[in-house]
Amino acid sequence: MTLLCRMLNLRVTYHRQASAALDLSALDITAGERLAVIGESGSGKTTLARALAGLLPETARCEGEIRWTSEMPPQPGRDLGFVFQDPSSSLNPVLTVGEQVAEGARQHLNLSWSQAFRHARDLVASVGIPDPDSALNAYPHQFSGGQRQRIAIAAALSARPSILVADEITSALDMVVQAQLVALLDELVRQAAMTLIFVTHDIALASGLADRLVILKDGRLVECGATAQVLERPQSDYTRALIASHRTLSSRSLLPGSAE
Numbered sequence: 724m725t726l727l728c729r730m731l732n733l734r735v736t737y738h739r740q741a742s743a744a745l746d747l748s749a750l751d752i753t754a755g756e757r758l759a760v761i762g763e764s765g766s767g768k769t770t771l772a773r774a775l776a777g778l779l780p781e782t783a784r785c786e787g788e789i790r791w792t793s794e795m796p797p798q799p800g801r802d803l804g805f806v807f808q809d810p811s812s813s814l815n816p817v818l819t820v821g822e823q824v825a826e827g828a829r830q831h832l833n834l835s836w837s838q839a840f841r842h843a844r845d846l847v848a849s850v851g852i853p854d855p856d857s858a859l860n861a862y863p864h865q866f867s868g869g870q871r872q873r874i875a876i877a878a879a880l881s882a883r884p885s886i887l888v889a890d891e892i893t894s895a896l897d898m899v900v901q902a903q904l905v906a907l908l909d910e911l912v913r914q915a916a917m918t919l920i921f922v923t924h925d926i927a928l929a930s931g932l933a934d935r936l937v938i939l940k941d942g943r944l945v946e947c948g949a950t951a952q953v954l955e956r957p958q959s960d961y962t963r964a965l966i967a968s969h970r971t972l973s974s975r976s977l978l979p980g981s982a983e
């Protein structure tokens with residue numbers, strides 16, 4: 724297992740906020756792992772994802788360090804793909820799907836526009852958009868919410884990044900579409916051996932995808948461990964409550980293969 728990065732005493736405070744949005748003493752990320760960041764609204768998930776990606780807004784003050792094992796921190800759009808919670812933040816409404824999915828490849832893979840468009844066509848097909856040729860010439864609003872997130876994933880993968888950060892990409896979608904998107908991510912990440920940071924408030928969704936779970940509460944790390952270990956032997960009351968509340972809401976078991 725190769726270390727990808729180590730966060731140390733990472734503390735993020737937004738302008739005019741009394742308390743830190745994120746306060747982590749230490750967290751390591753291994754290259755090629757699928758890490759889920761779980762927590763309720765306001766727990767600091769997006770702050771963690773953005774800090775990692777170097778995409779914090781200017782109003783955020785970041786202390787501590789993120790030590791990358793690579794020579795340079797990953798460059799967003801090239802080495803690191805980011806898919807936002809709201810597809811309208813990932814996709815530009817006035818550009819065609821083709822232009823947006825081709826852009827990263829054109830910029831970072833040294834492809835001409837026509838080569839980049841062929842690459843975009845393959846990506847759009849690989850994320851399961853029907854009729855990819857006509858999809859390239861369409862605009863984001865012509866697609867459903869789930870399809871827009873698929874297109875946003877394709878755009879994030881344009882430059883073949885080694886890290887993909889998916890920030891609550893399923894939260895606005897119904898359960899069937901959520902499961903389809905998770906299956907898609909699973910396949911794409913496996914094929915390209917990418918590191919995945921999957922941000923969600925849904926511990927069940929996370930458990931189906933991630934090797935390791937990080938549980939945040941009020942900007943602090945409550946618990947962190949291998950998925951099965953956290954589900955079978957949660958160390959904190961908060962994690963136990965998260966698991967229990969899920970069990971109350973759904974009859975699905977969190978652990979694959981275990982009958983309830």
Ligand SMILES: Nc1ncnc2c1ncn2[C@@H]1O[C@H](COP(=O)(O)OP(=O)(O)OP(=O)(O)O)[C@@H](O)[C@H]1O
Pocket residue numbers: 737738740744762763764765766767768769770771780782891924
């Ligand atoms: N741009 C900002 N300016 C000021 N405060 C912010 C900003 N972004 C986030 N915060 C605050 O920082 C804390 C953590 O927010 P963050 O968005 O990281 O949480 P989250 O876990 O992603 O929540 P959600 O599930 O709602 O997306 C919250 O208290 C939030 O109000």
Ligand SMILES: [Mg+2]
Pocket residue numbers: 768769770808890891
């Ligand atoms: Mg968020």
